[in-house]
Amino acid sequence: MPRRLDYLKETPSQTAGPYVHIGLAPGAAGFQIYDQELGWEIAGPGAKGERIRVEGVVVDGTGSPVKDVLLEAWQANAEGIYAHPEHPGDVEEGFRGWGRVITDFETGEWGFDTVKPGLVLGRGGQMMAPHINLWIVARGINVGLNTRLYFEDEGEANAADPVLNVIEWERRRSTLIAGRSERGGKPVYRFDIRLQGEDETVFFDI
Amino acid sequence: MSTPPKQGEFYQRDRRWHPPALSQDYKTSVTRSPQFPLISLENTASEITGPVFGHNDINATDNDLLSNFAQPGESPIGERIIVHGRVLDENARPVPNTLVEIWQANASGRYRHKKDTYLGALDPNFGGCGRTLTDENGCYHFRTVKPGAYPWRNWVNDWRPAHIHVSVFGTGFAQRLITQLYFEGDPLIARCPIVNTIPDHEAVEMLIARLDMNATIPLDTIAYRFDIVLRGRRSTLFENRLEGN
Numbered sequence: 118m119p120r121r122l123d124y125l126k127e128t129p130s131q132t133a134g135p136y137v138h139i140g141l142a143p144g145a146a147g148f149q150i151y152d153q154e155l156g157w158e159i160a161g162p163g164a165k166g167e168r169i170r171v172e173g174v175v176v177d178g179t180g181s182p183v184k185d186v187l188l189e190a191w192q193a194n195a196e197g198i199y200a201h202p203e204h205p206g207d208v209e210e211g212f213r214g215w216g217r218v219i220t221d222f223e224t225g226e227w228g229f230d231t232v233k234p235g236l237v238l239g240r241g242g243q244m245m246a247p248h249i250n251l252w253i254v255a256r257g258i259n260v261g262l263n264t265r266l267y268f269e270d271e272g273e274a275n276a277a278d279p280v281l282n283v284i285e286w287e288r289r290r291s292t293l294i295a296g297r298s299e300r301g302g303k304p305v306y307r308f309d310i311r312l313q314g315e316d317e318t319v320f321f322d323i
Numbered sequence: 324m325s326t327p328p329k330q331g332e333f334y335q336r337d338r339r340w341h342p343p344a345l346s347q348d349y350k351t352s353v354t355r356s357p358q359f360p361l362i363s364l365e366n367t368a369s370e371i372t373g374p375v376f377g378h379n380d381i382n383a384t385d386n387d388l389l390s391n392f393a394q395p396g397e398s399p400i401g402e403r404i405i406v407h408g409r410v411l412d413e414n415a416r417p418v419p420n421t422l423v424e425i426w427q428a429n430a431s432g433r434y435r436h437k438k439d440t441y442l443g444a445l446d447p448n449f450g451g452c453g454r455t456l457t458d459e460n461g462c463y464h465f466r467t468v469k470p471g472a473y474p475w476r477n478w479v480n481d482w483r484p485a486h487i488h489v490s491v492f493g494t495g496f497a498q499r500l501i502t503q504l505y506f507e508g509d510p511l512i513a514r515c516p517i518v519n520t521i522p523d524h525e526a527v528e529m530l531i532a533r534l535d536m537n538a539t540i541p542l543d544t545i546a547y548r549f550d551i552v553l554r555g556r557r558s559t560l561f562e563n564r565l566e567g568n
Contacts, residue, residue: 123415124334124413124414124415124555125411125412125413125414125415125552125555126337126340126413126525126526126529126552127336127337127340127341127413127500127552127553127554128500128502128529128530128551128552128553129340129341129342129502129521129523129526129527129529129530130341130342130500130501130502131342131488131501131502131503131517131518131520131521131530132349132351132352132501132503132517132520133488133490133501134488135436135438136426136434136436136438136439136488137426137488137501138436139426139427139434139435139436139450139451139452140424140425140426140452140454140488140490141424141426141490143450143452146434146435146436146437147435147436147437148392148435148450150391150392150450150452151381151382151385151454152382153380153381155376155380155381155422177354177355178353178354178355178356178358179354181354183355185438189499191369191372191373191374191496193368193369199368199369199372200372200374200375201372201373201374201375202375203330203371203372203494204368204371204372213374214374215373215374222437222438237367237368237369238368239367239368240365240367245367245369248369250369250370250496252496252499254501255355256351256355257349257351257352257353257354257355257356258344258352258355258356259341259342259343259344259346259349259352259356259520260338260341260342260344261499261500261501262357265369280364280367283362283364284362289359312354312355312356312357313354313355313356313357313358317357317358317359318357319359319362320357320359320361320362321361321362321363321364322336322338322361322362322363322364323336323364323366323370323496323497
């Protein structure tokens with residue numbers, strides 16, 4: 118009889134529910150408890166690179182904004198290095214690359230300030246276009262959704278990006294491109310996430 | 324001098340073990356579940372890396388929900404419990420120094436959230452959240468009160484079993500996980516549409532914390548054990564051998 122492989126199984130996921138803020142952003146739930154909440158500064162004052170704002174809304178299958186979302190952002194610095202011991206290279210003081218973002222309970226709008234990431238070395242020596250990894254949880258989302266935000270003004274890098282090019286349905290690639298505008302001289306990227314429908318955002322099994 | 328073994332890519336997530344995005348009986352998922360298949364990605368630095376936390380990020384007492392929101396000299400109402408366990412990966416290796424965050428309703432089933440309007444009373448001495456880092460063996464523990472069951476709008480008369488929400492990071496963004504812990508012996512578990520989003524009975528069993536009399540403090544606090552398993556990793560260094568082993 119073949120010997121049984123003794124790997125464990127991953128703990129199954131459950132929805133974060135509507136009150137995820139209590140655990141991960143208690144100030145938004147309406148009370149102060151910690152000296153410091155985590156994830157409010159992705160790129161501190163010492164971080165290098167272009168300062169940008171990213172904004173959007175998460176839309177459900179009826180076209181309504183989802184108002185109880187928590188998103189986490191994970192990105193490389195302007196040089197394309199992640200703040201992690203396994204990624205070759207170091208990041209500057211003040212760059213963390215990780216952030217938590219919650220939606221406005223009335224409008225569903227979310228937004229965060231950061232620096233624009235650089236090109237990141239991908240598989241097989243190919244460069245990946247600048248991108249921000251996003252993870253989305255909310256009531257009704259049974260397993261957190263992973264997606265990537267790319268930048269409209271990186272057309273050449275996006276065209277060569279090995280991950281965008283994995284998406285066989287070319288017309289769906291545009292769901293990952295954030296549109297650029299300016300407000301008060303500062304670049305603002307708009308990234309609306311559609312959970313369902315004709316323009317459903319591409320989500321990844323990573 | 325030996326260097327610690329470098330770790331490589333994450334094992335594929337078994338999507339049939341997790342709940343599917345669309346679970347008809349959990350109504351909110353109907354309009355919030357993607358309809359197109361997920362696009363499969365091979366790991367890159369974007370998935371293998373993830374945020375790193377240290378003791379500067381949290382306070383040592385953040386894991387004590389019996390005291391972290393209580394007035395001096397007071398305690399929350401409810402059954403005093405310890406929740407403890409280990410964070411492991413699928414290779415049964417401990418995951419040290421990783422952030423574990425929890426949140427829950429109080430003993431009456433009410434959340435301290437401005438959007439919760441349930442009839443259950445708020446407890447002035449209970450916030451309902453805690454956080455900690457696992458130690459070098461992957462161990463963690465919290466002190467809290469056992470949360471109450473509460474009704475919710477799904478079917479007209481649905482009640483959530485007592486549960487604690489658990490958020491875990493691991494070492495790479497691909498390991499990010501939020502789940503819920505239930506308590507051994509609760510008759511509401513089998514009736515819960517959210518529990519029942521999970522297709523496999525054995526997977527549900529992984530979410531049920533076990534009464535642990537050995538960790539119980541006599542005449543003080545009863546204990547439950549809850550181990551958490553994150554995705555496993557191959558053993559090669561990713562930048563040298565992206566194809567894994």
